[in-house]
Amino acid sequence: MPRSKSRRGVVSRPAGKRPAQTGRKKTPAKKTPAAVAPVVAGKKGLNVLFVGSECATYAKSGGLGDVVAALPKALRRMGHDARIVIPLYRTIDRQRHGIVFDRSACVHMGGGEEQWVGVYSAKLDGEVPVWFVDCERFFGRGGIYDEPSGEYPDNAFRFALLSKAALQVCKDTGFVPDVMHAHDWPTALVPVFLKTWDRILSPLSNSASVLTIHNIGYQGKYHASAFPYIGVGYEHFTPNKFEDFGGINLLKAGVAFADMLTTVSPTHRSEILTPDGGMGLAPYLNARSGDLVGILNGADYEHWNPETDSYIAARYSAGDLGGKAKCKAELQRRLGLAVDPKIPLFGIVSRFAHQKGFGLLMEALPRALNSMVMQVAVLGMGDQGTEHFFHWLTAANPGRVGSYIGFSVELSHVIEAGSDFFLMPSLYEPCGLNQMYSMKYGTLPIVRAVGGLEDSVRNYNEWDGSGTGFKFQQPSGAALYDTMGWAVSTWFDRPQHIQRLRASAMAENFSWERAAREYVAVYEKAIANRKAG
Ligand code: ADP
Ligand code: GLC
Numbered sequence: 001m002p003r004s005k006s007r008r009g010v011v012s013r014p015a016g017k018r019p020a021q022t023g024r025k026k027t028p029a030k031k032t033p034a035a036v037a038p039v040v041a042g043k044k045g046l047n048v049l050f051v052g053s054e055c056a057t058y059a060k061s062g063g064l065g066d067v068v069a070a071l072p073k074a075l076r077r078m079g080h081d082a083r084i085v086i087p088l089y090r091t092i093d094r095q096r097h098g099i100v101f102d103r104s105a106c107v108h109m110g111g112g113e114e115q116w117v118g119v120y121s122a123k124l125d126g127e128v129p130v131w132f133v134d135c136e137r138f139f140g141r142g143g144i145y146d147e148p149s150g151e152y153p154d155n156a157f158r159f160a161l162l163s164k165a166a167l168q169v170c171k172d173t174g175f176v177p178d179v180m181h182a183h184d185w186p187t188a189l190v191p192v193f194l195k196t197w198d199r200i201l202s203p204l205s206n207s208a209s210v211l212t213i214h215n216i217g218y219q220g221k222y223h224a225s226a227f228p229y230i231g232v233g234y235e236h237f238t239p240n241k242f243e244d245f246g247g248i249n250l251l252k253a254g255v256a257f258a259d260m261l262t263t264v265s266p267t268h269r270s271e272i273l274t275p276d277g278g279m280g281l282a283p284y285l286n287a288r289s290g291d292l293v294g295i296l297n298g299a300d301y302e303h304w305n306p307e308t309d310s311y312i313a314a315r316y317s318a319g320d321l322g323g324k325a326k327c328k329a330e331l332q333r334r335l336g337l338a339v340d341p342k343i344p345l346f347g348i349v350s351r352f353a354h355q356k357g358f359g360l361l362m363e364a365l366p367r368a369l370n371s372m373v374m375q376v377a378v379l380g381m382g383d384q385g386t387e388h389f390f391h392w393l394t395a396a397n398p399g400r401v402g403s404y405i406g407f408s409v410e411l412s413h414v415i416e417a418g419s420d421f422f423l424m425p426s427l428y429e430p431c432g433l434n435q436m437y438s439m440k441y442g443t444l445p446i447v448r449a450v451g452g453l454e455d456s457v458r459n460y461n462e463w464d465g466s467g468t469g470f471k472f473q474q475p476s477g478a479a480l481y482d483t484m485g486w487a488v489s490t491w492f493d494r495p496q497h498i499q500r501l502r503a504s505a506m507a508e509n510f511s512w513e514r515a516a517r518e519y520v521a522v523y524e525k526a527i528a529n530r531k532a533g
Helices: 063-077 155-173 189-195 224-230 251-255 266-272 282-287 323-335 358-371 382-396 411-418 432-440 452-455 478-492 495-507 510-533
Strands: 047-051 080-087 100-108 114-124 128-134 179-183 207-211 245-250 258-261 292-294 347-352 375-382 402-403 421-424 444-448 470-472
Touching: 047 155, 063 080, 063 114, 063 179, 063 382, 080 155, 100 358, 128 155, 155 179, 155 189, 155 224, 179 189, 179 470, 179 510, 189 207, 189 251, 189 470, 207 251, 207 510, 224 245, 224 382, 224 478, 245 251, 251 282, 251 411, 258 266, 266 292, 266 452, 323 347, 347 432, 347 478, 358 382, 358 478, 375 382, 375 411, 382 402, 411 432, 421 432, 421 478, 421 495, 432 444, 432 495, 444 452, 444 478, 444 495, 470 478, 478 495
Parallel strands: 047 080, 047 179, 080 128, 179 207, 207 258, 258 292, 347 375, 347 421, 375 402, 421 444, 444 470
Antiparallel strands: 100 114, 114 128
């Protein structure tokens, strides 16, 4: 399957489907003072500006949005001044989120083009300052990157403008970041602009940059005709920077210009240095391997915690799983499944993308449904073939398969809480957040041992019942089928092991605090690299 150039995502209503949810705020978030003392006494906290195409609560298509929302919050709680810049997509409800007009800004693009934008602001979770870039021409649309009819053809222009606008916002507001933190191809031009834009005169001339690669499968490859709009000199249109088979590659340019590079798990760091895993970028990443760090994402337990989650039918904890049984019954009812606590229920919440291993699921699920006592609950959207497959599977297995094709933050929590097992047979998975959320909800992940799945899930040991989930290696439907069989037989034959696995999974702590500390070390290295270069 050809890999889409952009990340797939919508923030608004796909044709014929229920509206997407851009909000997740029903869980009452604990409020912590926005600015607390820096961790190291006497040492000034860092100014860090996140520039992203997604940020959960406002606009999200996947885990990138969760990370851009959660990491700045963790940094602020350590005493750093972390802020965020994202586009003001038309679908973001200004009133609901308390988003107010702040100023106008003039963004200078290539060819002497001056684009006036509106800059709006709000506080995420009451804590993190967010600036929104309003540009009707580019962001007044229903989707983040695309619509059901396809990817927006001007994405290079849209996100080049966002990246440049982020620098302009800093200049105009006087917020001088020690580090600008870019995420994936949409904001990979931030490091480029920092090093090429009137560097000497700019108040940002000492600002360092970090580029996090969340998903190397999406590189932002476009026709070279977008290059003049970006507005950097043709000396950078070379194969080790922008040029890619005659076109441009935004992620590759970011890799060349960023002061430090990260990806979202240690195992995935090794994977992207190989020809297969690097998806064309391995030589460039290897050239910078000393500046490339793998940091496992965290999970935001203020939003993903069965003890406080207000999306789910009943709250529960490791000590009292009574509520989980209610959540299972509620999920079974919601998706038209037979309401029966004894049948093992497998959940799926996912972008329908090749990466997620739907080829394996298409092979394994019909076979498993034929031979095992089980149910499946599915939430997702994206690839049309996969959407059709689940429509068919649901119709063919009444009471045993329930699906909702669309985007629903609420239902994603309901599935995490109500399922017994969670399927993530990814072909590659830079980190993966759903397996971490699943573990917190006592829902045992069934994962392929790649990337962050390998780093975050401990395999079940049949000897003593230790582990936190079920892992397999081979990217095949047969391997997935066997592992599902292993889970189902454990469910029926060794229920005491299921209890033990659940307890271990729920006790895992993938805190953002740990990740934030690792990012601060990376920021310091980026600042040092910037000074040296
Ligand atoms: P990726 O970023 O590759 O999509 P992750 O596991 O890191 O994978 O994160 C996926 C995030 O997107 C999770 O928060 C998950 O709940 C959410 N998500 C994915 N698909 C949907 C959907 N159809 N509706 C609601 N949330 C979804
Ligand atoms: C990406 C990856 C996913 C990761 C997420 C957040 O989209 O596919 O594995 O968890 O970004 O970093």
